[in-house]
Amino acid sequence: MTTALCPPGTANPELLALLGRTPLARIGTPLPQPHPGFWAKLEYLGAGGMKARSAVAILRGAHARGELPGGAPVVESTSGTLGIGLAFAGQALGHPVVLVGDSELEPSMRQLLRSYGARLELVDRPAERGGWQAARLDRVRELLDRMPGAYWPDQYNNPDNAAGYLSMARELTDRLDQLDVLVCSVGTGGHSAGLVEPLRRRWPRLRVIGVDSVGSAIFGQPARPRLMRGLGSSIHPRNVGHRHFDEVHWVGPAEAVDACRRLARGSFVSGGWSTGAVALVSAWAARAQPGAVVATVFPDGPHRYLGTVYDDDWCRARRLPAPVPTPVEILHPGAVEVTGWARCRTVVDPLDPPREPRP
Template identity: 40%
Template sequence: MTVIYNSILETTGHTPVVRLRTLSAFASEILIKLESFNPGGSIKDRAAVSMVTGAERDGRLKPHGTIIESTSGNLGKSLALIGATRGYRVILVIDPKAPRSMVDFATALGAEIEMVDTPDESGGYQRPRIERVQQLLSVTPDAFWPDQYNNPDNVRAHFELTSRELLNDVPEFDALVTAVSTGGHISGLSAAVKQALPDAITVGVDAAGSAAFGYPFAKYSMRGLGLAWKPGNLDHSVVDRVHLVADYEGIATMRVLARNEGLLVGESAGAAVFAAVHHAYRYPGSRIVVMAADGGVNYLGESFHPDWLRADGLADKIEAAGITTPEGLVAAASRPTNEQVPTEYGLRTATLAND
């Protein structure tokens, strides 16, 4: 049956779920939901449409207004897509870690770029980016800030829509493994999954160095996950366990997935799959669903490029850890840099004897 859409935004959702062939170790099954099939190439399309539509509905965003947001890339692509289709000016505040391909995508659709290139005292860029957003809001008429970190419409998109889609495709599973990011998709999706599958474990995957769960902040290389603070959208009560993945573990995993599964996924998805393999090691025989937030095309000039890996000091770490084959990845995930650990709430349910 032929379907004709009235807007590219209507193609958001209904992303495929693929079974991993070479990494479903320890008698477990790992399924990966590929959010790169959304029109803007990431899971952020779902949140962006929800946040903008909510603002249109209640008058916070007026016709021909301006959308201003802080982003490391993917949400910027989504907002640029919305701006082009609905007639909004879009200003994106980014930092030097934003992949060049993401910037090129957004500017091709008419978005304007504001670069923040001075980090704060901890080495992070999120706070300086938000400060620049606030400055722009004060001088821009009819401006709307989606505030992806604290906007409940971000969470709502995944609670109401993404979860329904996932549970229709995979009605039964034991664990949901996904990057923490701004807290929107993990909180909304996990809350809905726990209503349908009360015994399912949610593993929040974050960068080693992220402070979203109260750990000390430190610099890290991966994009798409990690924050210097706890975002308002992150509901710790629906996250059972946390796995802080090292840069070399997540980036090496995305490279193994490309060469052995034909799956070109992003850095946060690589980290999530690494955490999923570790979860399979600790919970043999599990059925595990991984959310792959974006695709690897965004990172071809960086994470998939040997010169970038060497310059960032990751090439030697990946080689030393042996994460260059599926077998090497499984072995490394059995003894990761950081073990997954229960959260305060997870202590009540998904605790292992050796935690």
């Protein structure tokens, strides 16, 4: 695809009034076993989806620092969800948006991003190290070299990513009298980093559970090709605050698919890989700690997954194993490579230098 400078955008700041204020739903569907229930923030019902919050915060922060001139193009890598958020922010703040996806991006998501006015470029093969994410980032850097004045939000490392979720934290404290356990999917690390500190100021004893994908490197497992998209990472985003998490769960595709379908049949709210994974772990947390108030965030809805998560033929072709009803516990992220739902109460930052043993 040829690369040309984008025409300047026209700002539509009235869109910003649509940001956030999403419903908080009580979920009681067995997942897969009965549980006391948990709260879920339905971010897919907000304009631009969950990541519109971070996209607006990132572009506003860049404006304030003088890094993003008015009307300059914005170039970023996406697996889909941030792309929708940036398309929203670009329209609201007056910036053309160029998105770099990959050939595994669903056709429906490609159409949607283009319909929202974003220009989409696709990489056709994963990088030898870092997979699709690294390949997309390499293309982003190529585009920045060819587009003087373009801005790269760098969602994985930009602290304004987390700042975008302060509004969500306020919405949770306004609705809940008590919160004991917060369950967060982890990809760029933005929404967990943005929620934990303000929520712990309100509830100092809050426990935080991170939910990752099997095959993700974020919490010290080896990076592998991943069927699940939207959570997990083959690289190490600096926005992930490992110190915030009390434990981590890795969820496999079989468990996520099962949870998504149970949610759709029993609660009429569901979503994709991240939603299924956090719902499964939230139900587990509610069972494991009777009487605790548990909350999570459903990042997106089911529509982009109709040809994957909700398609019987697609799932059969991938030979997904039977989902397991409870997680296997491992003592350390480096102890064993997990292949399905597992939990670990030792949380480490893989980039921290190893400590010398005491004499």
